[in-house]
Amino acid sequence: MNNLIRQFRLMKHYFIASALVFALAVVLGAGFSDQFHGFIESQLKGLEQITKSIAGKEHPQWSLFWLIFLNNAIKSVVIIALGAAFGILPLFFLIVNGLILGYVGTISTQKESLWFFLKAIIPHGIIEIPAIIFACAFGLRLGVLMLKLVTSVISPERSVKYKEELRGFAKAIVPVILILVISLTAAALIESTFTFWLVNH
Structure with a gap:
């Protein structure tokens, strides 16, 4: 437990950095939706096809639950592990998800209303979005630790310290x-x- 508390304290700046990157990506996705249209639409196509296949099932809500849970849980765990590649992929994941959220927000507001978008995001988003940021922050920290470890090969003392971290x-x-x-x-x-x-x- 002490180690977990210590790790959370060490994560403070990573949480903040991840949240800021995500927020910036949301702003970019919302403010420059035309520029990101092609990229984001390609990201959404696969999800749209899966959603359509679920709609025809006998219990679409449970199918939707398992789809959402497995998709998010697997991605979150994987993104922490992939952080070992110097934190590049968690950073990319944050940016892509932020862009998508901002883009979808703009499009939904234009086609429906701001209220429609908010009620479609806020109920679960208040848990899901922080969880994604949380996972990416840990992935980023793993990336930084790996980078420190690689660059410490010329210094045995630092290498021991970073291995302990x-x-x-x-x-x-x-x-x-x-x-x-x-x-x-x-x-x-x-x-x-x-x-x-x-x-x-």
Whole structure:
């Protein structure tokens, strides 16, 4: 528990940085939707096809729950692991998701209304978005630790220090994943039930 608390304290700047990157991407996606149209639409096409296939099932809400949960949970865990590549992929994941949210927000507001967009995002988004930022922040920190480790090969003292930091980080991963799974389960339940109901009424 002490190690987990320590890791969370060390994560402060990574949480802030991840949130800022995501927020900036949302602003860019919303403000420059025309410029990002092609890229974002290509990202959304696959999701649209899956959603259509779910709509025809006997219990679409449960199918939607499992789709959302597995998609987000797997991606969150993978994005932490892929952070080992010097944090590049978590950063990319933050930017892409932020761009998509900003873009979808603009398009939804234009086609429907701001209220429609908010009720489609806020109920589950208040859990899901922080969880994604949380996962990416851990991925970024892993990337920074790996970078430190690589650059410390010429200094045995630093190498020992960074290896110890990496061990502490690794010990915290299981509780972190548990937190993510619980959060994303709650978000998926809300999105597949309450949000689903809201956008259809």
